[in-house]
Amino acid sequence: MAYIRDRLNSPPVTIGGAYSNSVLAVAAVAHRRGLSSVGFIRGDELAGKPLNPILQKARDIYGMELHFINRALYRDHDARRKLMQDKAHAINGCVISEGVSDFEGYLGVKSVFGKLHAEDYDLICVSCGTGTTLAGILAATASSGVRVIGFPAHILDCLIRDGVNNPAEYFKRVSFEERYTFGGFGKSSPELEKLMGDFYRETGIGLDFRYSGKLVYGFHDLVKRGTVTDPARVLVIHTGGMLYRPL
Incomplete structure (x- = not known):
């Protein structure tokens, strides 16, 4: 914004x-x-x-x-x-x-994450809807070479939006994890709800079952699987969504 x-x-x-x-x-x-x-x-x-x-x-x-x-x-x-x-x-x-989810939104994300010291991280994880946030992050971190994983909120139909001038280069740094949609946008499960509740009690940070919950669940699972080997070098971006559902 x-x-x-x-x-x-x-x-x-x-x-x-x-x-x-x-x-x-x-x-x-x-x-x-x-x-x-x-x-x-x-x-x-x-x-x-x-x-x-x-x-x-x-x-x-x-x-x-x-x-x-x-x-x-x-x-x-x-x-x-x-x-x-x-x-x-x-x-x-x-x-x-x-x-x-337009060019102005992309520019906003790029502006915000242009202040990030991306070289401090090996990996950035972010949830995806249209892909506008992901596109802005990719543009803002282009010189760092940091890898980015997008966690779609539903089976992938997100787009890398207008403003990405060299998508071939960006796609070398990005991958998508579609295993954590829990059946589609707005869908949940007892397992996801438990993760959200546990996370809130441990950190005081609220999640939601559309975006941020699926992102955190997926990230935790990648750590368990050994796909992510150094969590301290990972930036997980909470894009909002915590106001409407008690945990």
Whole structure:
């Protein structure tokens, strides 16, 4: 969100699922800049029901205006883009894509991780949705040669986004672990839930079963398997997702 934070000068309009970290982040950034914000949320059946903690915080703490849309509209990318553009035009605002999975999002990640001393690590581990965070990390660490493992939240359909100028070189440094999806996006298991609970009790750091839990589970398993031989030289990046589910 760094790129958005530094350049956001008009009310943002964004879209996401009911447990979207990026919807909450957009609301928070807008609030801190004294701007209103609008979020279109997947699932019109949720209208009128109690809000989950993420949406409640977006609305009640950060003042986001929420609109629940049906799932067919949500899947129609052209229609939902027009919906967002029309709303942005009406409030003299701007559109921020789902998950900030665009060039601006990539630049934000690249900017943040450009400050990282990547030479201190042999390996970076990060969860993947669209692949925007992964792409920014690869670009930011290009000169270091550090290896990167992406842990997809579901069977891999993530993309290395616009802005990666030399994908052939980057792909020499990146690999993907698809063994830890637990059946797909948002899916979990008692084993994963136990890991999340144990991790919280040991560290005080919350995880979620969409992204960060699967990442930490997978990393721990790679250490057990001997694939990762020196955990002290590994950077595991927690990208958020801990607010909505008790452990």
